Amino acid sequence: MGTSRQDYLDTLTSRFYGTVTITKSFLENEIYISTSKEKLIDICSYINSTFQASLSAMICNDERSLNKYFKIYYVFSLPEEDTFLIVNIPVSEQEPVFPSITPKIPAAHWYEREIKDMFGLEPVGHPDPYTLVLHGNFPDNTYPLRKDFDVQTRLPHLESKLPFKRVEGEGVFEIPVGPIHAGIIEPGHFRFSAVGDSILYLDAKLFYTHKGTEKIFETMPYTKALFLAERICGVCAASHATGYCQAIEKVAGVGIPPRAKFIRTILLELERLYNHIGDIGNICAGAAFHLGSAHGFRIREYLQLLNETITGNRYLRGMITIGGVRFDINNDLKKYIVTLLTDIKKDFKELTDIMFASSSLMDRLETTGRLPAETARGLGVVGVAARASGIGRDARVNHPYAAYREVDFDVPVFYNDGDVYARVRVRVDEVYQSIYIIEQCFDKMSEGSIKTSVKELPPYRQALSYVESPRGENIYWIMTAPDNRLFRYKVRSPSFCNWPAIPYTIPGNIVPDFPLINKSFELCYSCTDL
Amino acid sequence: MSLASNIILPMLQIVVIAGLAPLVKGFINKIEARLQCRRGPSIFQLYYNLVKLLQKDAVVSETASWIFRATPYVTFVSILIITLLVPVLSSHVPVNFAGDVILIIYLFALGRFFLVLSSLDTGSAFGGMGGSREMMVSAMAEPAMMLSIFTVSLAAGSTNLGNITSTMLNTSIILLNPALFLAFAALAIVIIAETGRIPIDNPYTHLELTMIHEGMILEFSGRYFALIEWASCMKLLLLLTILVNTFLPWGVAPGLTFSGLILSFAVYLVKIGFFAILIVILEMSFAKIRLFRIPNLLGTAFVLSLLAIISHYMVS
Numbered sequence A: 001m002g003t004s005r006q007d008y009l010d011t012l013t014s015r016f017y018g019t020v021t022i023t024k025s026f027l028e029n030e031i032y033i034s035t036s037k038e039k040l041i042d043i044c045s046y047i048n049s050t051f052q053a054s055l056s057a058m059i060c061n062d063e064r065s066l067n068k069y070f071k072i073y074y075v076f077s078l079p080e081e082d083t084f085l086i087v088n089i090p091v092s093e094q095e096p097v098f099p100s101i102t103p104k105i106p107a108a109h110w111y112e113r114e115i116k117d118m119f120g121l122e123p124v125g126h127p128d129p130y131t132l133v134l135h136g137n138f139p140d141n142t143y144p145l146r147k148d149f150d151v152q153t154r155l156p157h158l159e160s161k162l163p164f165k166r167v168e169g170e171g172v173f174e175i176p177v178g179p180i181h182a183g184i185i186e187p188g189h190f191r192f193s194a195v196g197d198s199i200l201y202l203d204a205k206l207f208y209t210h211k212g213t214e215k216i217f218e219t220m221p222y223t224k225a226l227f228l229a230e231r232i233c234g235v236c237a238a239s240h241a242t243g244y245c246q247a248i249e250k251v252a253g254v255g256i257p258p259r260a261k262f263i264r265t266i267l268l269e270l271e272r273l274y275n276h277i278g279d280i281g282n283i284c285a286g287a288a289f290h291l292g293s294a295h296g297f298r299i300r301e302y303l304q305l306l307n308e309t310i311t312g313n314r315y316l317r318g319m320i321t322i323g324g325v326r327f328d329i330n331n332d333l334k335k336y337i338v339t340l341l342t343d344i345k346k347d348f349k350e351l352t353d354i355m356f357a358s359s360s361l362m363d364r365l366e367t368t369g370r371l372p373a374e375t376a377r378g379l380g381v382v383g384v385a386a387r388a389s390g391i392g393r394d395a396r397v398n399h400p401y402a403a404y405r406e407v408d409f410d411v412p413v414f415y416n417d418g419d420v421y422a423r424v425r426v427r428v429d430e431v432y433q434s435i436y437i438i439e440q441c442f443d444k445m446s447e448g449s450i451k452t453s454v455k456e457l458p459p460y461r462q463a464l465s466y467v468e469s470p471r472g473e474n475i476y477w478i479m480t481a482p483d484n485r486l487f488r489y490k491v492r493s494p495s496f497c498n499w500p501a502i503p504y505t506i507p508g509n510i511v512p513d514f515p516l517i518n519k520s521f522e523l524c525y526s527c528t529d530l
Numbered sequence B: 001m002s003l004a005s006n007i008i009l010p011m012l013q014i015v016v017i018a019g020l021a022p023l024v025k026g027f028i029n030k031i032e033a034r035l036q037c038r039r040g041p042s043i044f045q046l047y048y049n050l051v052k053l054l055q056k057d058a059v060v061s062e063t064a065s066w067i068f069r070a071t072p073y074v075t076f077v078s079i080l081i082i083t084l085l086v087p088v089l090s091s092h093v094p095v096n097f098a099g100d101v102i103l104i105i106y107l108f109a110l111g112r113f114f115l116v117l118s119s120l121d122t123g124s125a126f127g128g129m130g131g132s133r134e135m136m137v138s139a140m141a142e143p144a145m146m147l148s149i150f151t152v153s154l155a156a157g158s159t160n161l162g163n164i165t166s167t168m169l170n171t172s173i174i175l176l177n178p179a180l181f182l183a184f185a186a187l188a189i190v191i192i193a194e195t196g197r198i199p200i201d202n203p204y205t206h207l208e209l210t211m212i213h214e215g216m217i218l219e220f221s222g223r224y225f226a227l228i229e230w231a232s233c234m235k236l237l238l239l240l241t242i243l244v245n246t247f248l249p250w251g252v253a254p255g256l257t258f259s260g261l262i263l264s265f266a267v268y269l270v271k272i273g274f275f276a277i278l279i280v281i282l283e284m285s286f287a288k289i290r291l292f293r294i295p296n297l298l299g300t301a302f303v304l305s306l307l308a309i310i311s312h313y314m315v316s
Helices: A002-015 A037-050 A106-119 A215-217 A221-230 A237-252 A258-286 A288-310 A330-356 A359-366 A373-379 A382-390 A420-444 A494-506 A511-521 B001-037 B047-052 B064-085 B101-121 B125-156 B161-170 B178-194 B222-247 B260-286 B291-315
Strands: A021-024 A032-036 A054-063 A067-076 A084-092 A097-099 A122-124 A173-178 A190-195 A197-206 A462-469 A472-481 A485-494
Touching: A002 A021, A002 A032, A002 A037, A032 A382, A032 A462, A037 A067, A037 A084, A037 A097, A054 A106, A054 A472, A067 A106, A067 A359, A067 A472, A084 A097, A097 A485, A106 A122, A106 A221, A106 A288, A106 A373, A106 A472, A106 A494, A106 A511, A173 A359, A173 B125, A190 A462, A190 A511, A190 B001, A197 A511, A215 A485, A215 B161, A221 A237, A221 A485, A237 A258, A237 A373, A237 A462, A237 A472, A237 A485, A237 B222, A258 A288, A258 A511, A288 A330, A288 A420, A288 B260, A330 A420, A359 A420, A359 A511, A359 B161, A382 A472, A382 A494, A382 B178, A420 A511, A472 A494, A494 A511, B001 B260, B047 B222, B064 B101, B101 B125, B101 B222, B125 B161, B125 B178, B125 B222, B125 B291, B161 B222, B178 B291, B222 B260
Parallel strands: A032 A084, A097 A122
Antiparallel strands: A021 A032, A054 A067, A067 A084, A173 A190, A190 A197, A462 A472, A472 A485
């Protein structure tokens, strides 16, 4: 493994001799490649096309207090290796522009717009350089993530100036949906251009509830920030908590006890289980297949009750902590979990058998909301949606964390379809894999402590952390500050990657199928809208 | 006799239909919940809803005209009139002279016409969408409904539902007659479409983009909404009544004796309950079909009703 990682670096050095500086991080699988704005596009597209490395995240950081520059980090994940190549460029305040890589790597499009909104750095050459997060109802020249923006600032509310894309023609009309929706969900505005019930174009406007989460991380001691991290999103609490704890443990150079790793793995898989089964119920509700939705919710309820038994919280909150986990799982509880999961497996099998035998449901699911593999790859789609479109990416395999190196499991990938049905099938198959992983964890788990202590954080250290949440790969990037605080904590959720893909799956479908397609992606507003 | 048929019978019909309609829907909801392993709301829940809504003030969009305010009354009254044109417990129809089955079809259409207008009136995007879909469904459901009822009319020699029921009671025309059987099947499909049940429409959804009937009435609130909800419950019960009393009229009292009416009521409850359970089973076994497949299903109903008429002439 070491040699082939070196091969990549040698190729890069020889190809771009003199224009790149390669720094190995204290972490083995993170390699920082510093370069200049001029060479950026070449290097990024080289890494992307020659190494087949996908853009996992783009992080901007206001390091003016340290080295007078903003820095932008482009995180690429190598396909065969557990290695991240982190290309970075400095951008000065006097010349707040950087070359847009979106024309070469479309996956960068939202990141660059986000950086423009939050840091005021302009991506030059971006094909769609509109505001993304702030909707134009923030005053001009307000860049919330710059260090000179005080977290207490109260801003006047201005009218949004963000235009919608329109389709013109005879019989074309617009259907505005949201931002307030009928269910108890978060706000998002969808603007359909349709002829009758056939959709021609969908423009989605999200980011209605910008909460300044990343900014608040910079004001907190690291111990307290765990609670914020865990509350980024309701249904990915275990993933976000694990991601944060792993980041802190990495910068602190602390390894956690093996038993804690296994317990974390169990919790993460329990989270996947209740999400996937609940999502399958929701997809049935989207197709008005009430039998399926009722039983999906019933099984999800068993799992959430189980969550409460294990952690005291239905959403698995409060269990994962820096340095390990808070509570152990004893033998009685273990037996209870294993028996319950066996029952659930049977119950779930019965449900999916009924679902897949129903021709009317299958008619709704098949061919609906197709996401072609090419589009998915271009936009950097992750998680269930990617695997349903033939992209076999899974952070648990590509970049193992917790105890995933020690357990055996398959990652289901569906190659030709990318429709709602494929996304359902991925979830169904993953449910069995999750149960299998949990059973293995219990078998392989040895007795021992469940927590190590973390005390001091070394300042100005950087690390990546990654978790495959039920929705896909979460990427976190941390940089510490003195006094056990965080200089920057970037959260890149799977929903941020997958939202832009939804409008591409819609044209050609009919308006009443949109809720079904949307549910099959099951994206989170809160994770996107930090 | 004249007192009974002129005063008591109309009152009785209105009490039975208007009074029972929420119960039938509540019964459907309850059975459906039980089949989903849920406890479900009480079967009287719709009465509570109606009482609550009737006490509430209505919020009306600023852009809405008199049509929006008139619609609940037009819809409710048109359904009430239909109540008097349908044989429920007795084959005597209260306002026999006023009109026949064609009037009934047009009264249904009148209520729907106003609902569609009001859905456009508020300027809400969902209303217009629901309205246009409702028109698409009804444009295909109505011909099938007419043809299947005409088949029965041809068999019974009258377009008056009361006469049809008594003819069916007195003669040996039964469902085994292929024409009637086909007409029955066609009408059953039409009823599913007309009342907005799965697999055509989903009455339980909160997803506005998928709605047909519910999309049209989204803007109604308070007492207006109560009238529309009540009318839609009554429409379901009336259509079921037409179905059972035309095709399966056994037990319907031929005259107006007290004991006859009691027996008839009991049989009526059993028959309606049976069909309500059939609707539940149907709704539990299917997902909602794609909007653009609705024409296929209603086309089937139309073809069945056409075959019904043809086979009537061929057999008789």
